[in-house]
Amino acid sequence: MAAAYPLPSGLVLAQWAGADGLAELPLGRPFDLVRVSHGLGRRVVADLLAGGDATLGPVLWCGPRSRFEFLVPGGTAQNWLPLPGTRCVGKGSVLRCPMAHSVASPQVSGDNRTWVVPPDGSGQLTDPLVLWAHIEEQRSGARVTDDDRRVSTVQ
DSSP states (O other): OGGGSSSOHHHHHHHHTSTTOOEEEESSSSEEEEEEEHHHHHHHHHHHHHTTOTTOOOEEEEGGGTEEEEEEETTHHHHOOOOTTEEEEOTTOEEEEOOTTOBOOTTOOSSOEEEEEOOOSSOOOOOHHHHHHHHHHHHHTSOOOHHHHHHHHOO
């Protein structure tokens, strides 16, 4: 992850070595972020993992906000069609993430930030069209919750 940024890699490594173990990486280049509410995100991750979908890139669990964060190609935020339970952010925002070896299962909970699907060094990102379709499919089979509404309105 450190190598993918215009920031000096030493700065990213120093942030990871800090007290909270998180680095702040600017979004927009090389990727944006789709935030998905906990229940919806858990179902989408499980669905994509079960299908062996090659379009699934890194996914982060954000415990403090109770949501999943999918890394998608930069520029996606400009074209993301809003869905309840989701929010796409890009340039002007940051990703607070741990090192790639901080991994948990897709059934995570708690107040931590950990990778559910860690970056593997390949540069693979989640295909936003595939992600959107899976979110819509999961939403059509489940009612929209207050948790879903919160992610759509809170950055």
